[in-house]
Amino acid sequence: MKMNFAKKAGCCVLSLSTLWMAGCGQQLADQGQESSAALTELEQKNKVRVASLSTDEYESVLDARVSDRFPDIELIDHRGRDLQFYTDLIEDRSVVLVYFYTRCVGSCPITTQVVKKLRKDLGEVFGKDDLVFVSLTLEPEVDSPEELQTYMKIQGVEDDSTLPDWVYATGNFEELDALRKNLGIFDLDPIIDADKTEHAAILTFGNDRLDRWAALPVGMDYEQLKSAMIRIMGNNPRQRYSSAVQYREEAMKRFQDNVVKN
Amino acid sequence: MKKSISRRQAIGSISAAAAATTISASLGARRSRTRSRTGRGETSLDSGTRSQRLQAETVVDARTGTPIPFEKFTQEMPIPPVKQPLAVGKQNAPWVVGDCFHGVAPEYYTRTVAEDPTLKYPEKYPEKYYEMRIRDAVGEVIPGVQTPCCGYDGIVPGPTFKSKGLEPIIVRTWNDTHFECSMHLHGGHNPSHGDGYPNFYILPGQARDYYYTNTIPYHHGVPDVGEAPSTMWYHDHGMDVTAHTCVLGMAGFHIQIDDFEQGLIDRNVLPSDPYDIPIMIADKRFNSDGTIFFDPLDHNGYLGDVYCVNGKAHPYFRVQRRKYRFRFLNASNARHIELRLSDARPFVGISNDSWLLPHAIERDSILLSPAKRADVVIDFSKVDANEMYLENILLQGDGRGPDGKLLDRDTQIPGVGLVKFIIEGDPVPGDCSVDVGTELREHIPILESEIEATRVFEFHRRKGAWQINQEFYDEFKSNACPRVGSAERWILRNTAGGWWHPIHIHLESHQIQKIDGQAPPEEWAYKSDTCMLGPNTEAEIFMKFRTFTGPFVFHCHNLEHEDMRMMFVFDPIKDGPKSNQPLSAYYP
Structure with a gap:
């Protein structure tokens, strides 16, 4: 976990810290069990959101869904499979979407490296079947399934069955372009929008089951990107908030350590 | 559950019969899909029903604008209720401050000034305790249409906090939603723990004690009374969800009146309750089922075509022929507004953001970006007509911002009517004295x-x-x-x-x-x-x-x-x- 903190300078900050802890004091006593207890409590409070998604009671919450706006376009992936964008890739799971093109010499290779790490790290959290990574080309006229295969080899992306699926897909330009605009990956300035070298370096991701979607820039801090993605896409509070609860505990422990040392 | 109700009601409110048919078709389709949600295998049927639904969505969705016709200026503008404390004074504290999942600020115990820890920051009144819950609710924003919202204490706007200068308050805020919230008191001077740092959450089901010192900083060893805020507002600041939660309604006023401003009120310079009215303006878009349209994947900035004023779409407000103080707040996500009165009468501007100006100034129009506030005085005693509109005259096509430049904007007169003032009665005698040039709060410039x-x-x-x-x-x-x-x-x-x-x-x-x-x-x-x-x-x-x-x-x-x-x-x-x-x- 990337958590660099300055050593506390001066007793003022220290005493403040002590008192903040005193404020949270009662939970500190049984710190070992706190994490799971806190998470269980969170889970209970969220039961209706997580456990009963398919019941009639919460059906209505699912009525207006973000993914309803995604066209169910036909795609061909790097293995030559015919896929329906929504039905085969999005429905009922968590998904990470990236726009790229094989001739890109700008941000794509960097994005690929970040997504490779995420594939491994998020796969451990979500399990390989509940998460899929989808790279959609901006240049379907160039990027045939064979091109995509070659690109994957150059980038070191493997069809690894122990990891979540990573689908490189191409299709009809107009349809892909319409989908891109639907996903919010465009620039309001048509000149910038048409310039592929200026294409967005953002990851669009979401959980269709819970209808939680967001997008974040690839260039931000990796650990924070990862924890934000888990927080937004996570299937339950245990997944979503484990890092937030962990940060809280680390912060409290650090304050405690400082007090003991000084 | 509640959305089903609202959807049915919404169907009734849509004029086009064809639209209503497609919506009910889409409802039926959703039911069948939801039941087969468990496995990923049974998708062939689903894809068919989904395409039917998608056709229907082009009618229901507010992507191209709110599809619910309604008559403007038929609802009265509400004034958010004032939040009442649970107790006043340390001996009456209803709970142990800090004894909640996210604790309280360390400054609650020390109350020292960071630049000089030997010095306490100024306080004058005993502390007050409040409890607030962020929760889902259903409100009637457009007349006759039920809209699921999310707000502080379940109302939109949230309750108005009224505090005195130098009166510390503690607000235990519970999060009963599924968002990760963080409450920010915008325009206040408060410790980091409760300032709404985006990652200092209130996790769902948990609480944080927000400690608002309501204090003012020191200037060369003397309290800087020029820094005392007046019109603040609180809103959600949770990382990644702020845009969504604020569109759903997580915002409210916090009005602080210090001794100096109270003096202006007591000397009948500034209008006070009930002639001191906070007005929160936020633009929204509604789907035809009454739900608020929000696209989490649209990053440019949310624009609505319905202006909600204190939680009601285009309301009216009855006023007497006298001076009123209005505290305008633009609580929109990306919409900039420029306020103007329909008879071109200038406002008497008395503040910018949280702070009173050194003297009242004349303002023909008021430009407010998201989050900006401006307090003005309008003198209705000089209005002969019985009706007047508060308008937004600024043109804005997308989330990039208004058309034109900061000091050379594209406007349109008449603009969009936000509030209709209905002016009643004869001029009220003994009115407040504030006018252009009236001296207000001293200002100490930074040199x-x-x-x-x-x-x-x-x-x-x-x-x-x-x-x-x-x-x-x-x-x-x-x-x-x-x-x-x-x-x-x-x-x-x-x-x-x-x-x-x-x-x-x-x-x-x-x-x-x-x-x-x-x-x-x-x-x-x-x-x-x-x-x-x-x-x-x-x-x-x-x-x-x-x-x-x-x-x-x-x-x-x-x-x-x-x-x-x-x-x-x-x-x-x-x-x-x-x-x-x-x-x-x-x-x-």
Whole structure:
């Protein structure tokens, strides 16, 4: 976990810290069990959101869904499979979407490296079947399934069955372009929008089951990107908030350590 | 459950019979899909029904505008209720302060000034305790249509807090939603723990004790009464969800009146209750089922076509023929507004953001970016007509910002009517004395000689996202560490092409020195907490960093841009000024 903190300078900050802890004091006593207890409590409070998604009671919450706006376009992936964008890739799971093109010499290779790490790290959290990574080309006229295969080899992306699926897909330009605009990956300035070298370096991701979607820039801090993605896409509070609860505990422990040392 | 109800009601309210048919068809289709949600195998049937639904969605969805016709100015504008405390005074505390999942600020125990820990910050009144719950609710925004919202105490806008200057209050805020919330008191001067740092959450089901000191900083050892705020507002600031939660309604007023302002009221200079009216303006779009349209994947900035004023769409408000103080707040995500009265009568401007001006000024129109406030006095005793409209005359096509430049905007008269004032009765005798030129609150300018450091922040767009100095928000890094107690010069430079960025800086007011090298218009010349940057605009501001150590944030208040990490951290520290340091504290 990337958590660099300055050593506390001066007793003022220290005493403040002590008192903040005193404020949270009662939970500190049984710190070992706190994490799971806190998470269980969170889970209970969220039961209706997580456990009963398919019941009639919460059906209505699912009525207006973000993914309803995604066209169910036909795609061909790097293995030559015919896929329906929504039905085969999005429905009922968590998904990470990236726009790229094989001739890109700008941000794509960097994005690929970040997504490779995420594939491994998020796969451990979500399990390989509940998460899929989808790279959609901006240049379907160039990027045939064979091109995509070659690109994957150059980038070191493997069809690894122990990891979540990573689908490189191409299709009809107009349809892909319409989908891109639907996903919010465009620039309001048509000149910038048409310039592929200026294409967005953002990851669009979401959980269709819970209808939680967001997008974040690839260039931000990796650990924070990862924890934000888990927080937004996570299937339950245990997944979503484990890092937030962990940060809280680390912060409290650090304050405690400082007090003991000084 | 509640959405089904609202959907049925909404169907009734739609005039086109064809539209209603397609909506009910879509409902039926959804039911069958939901039942087969468990496995991924049975998709062939689903894809068929989904395409039917998608056809229906083109009717229901508000992507191209709110499809619910309604008559404007038929609902009365409500005034949010005043939040009542549970108890006053330490001996009556209803719970142990800090005994909740997210605790309370360390400053609650010390109450010392960061720049001089031997000194306590000023307090005068016993502390007050409040409890508030953030929860889902259903409200009637458009007449006859039920809309699921999310608000403080389940109302939109949230209840109005009214506090006295130098009166500490503690608000235990529970989060009963599924969002990760963080409540920010916008325009206040408060410790970092409860300032709404985006990652200092209230997790779902948990609570945080927000400690609002309502104090003021010291200026050369004397309390700086010029810093006492008046019109503040609180809203959600949770990382990644701020845009969504604010559209759903997580916002409310916090009005603080200190002894000096109370004196103005007592001497009948300024109008007071019930002639002191907060007005929250927020634009929204509604789907035909009454739900609020929000697209989490639209990062440019949310624009609505229905203006909600204190939670009602285009309401009316009955007034007497006398002076009223209106506290205007633009609580929209990306919509800038420029307010004007339909008979072109000028406003008497008395404040900018949280702070009263040194003297009342005449303002023909009032430009408000998201998050900006302005208090004005309107004298209805001089109006002969029985009706008058408050209008927004600013043109804005998309989330980039209004059409035109900051000081040369495209407007349209008449504009969009937001509120219809119905003026009743004869002129009221013994009215308040405030008028253009009336002296209000003293202003202590930050002097060039006090400046310890100059920092340049460049706001720009690259590859589908917005950055500050080529960087994104990092929750663990403080980009600027001023020396606590010092003053700095910040150059805020917008090089983002046609984009507008209202830059909000937490902790304290800042004083705008120059906009594009020129002196700013008078209403912005004193204290602000949100500095509007038009396209390719450069602003020079002076700011002090007093009383509390950080971390605090500053960010674009186009909330979609903020959620996309257009945000920086500053942390006033003892051995500043420095840059790019680890945080000195963290209160998750």
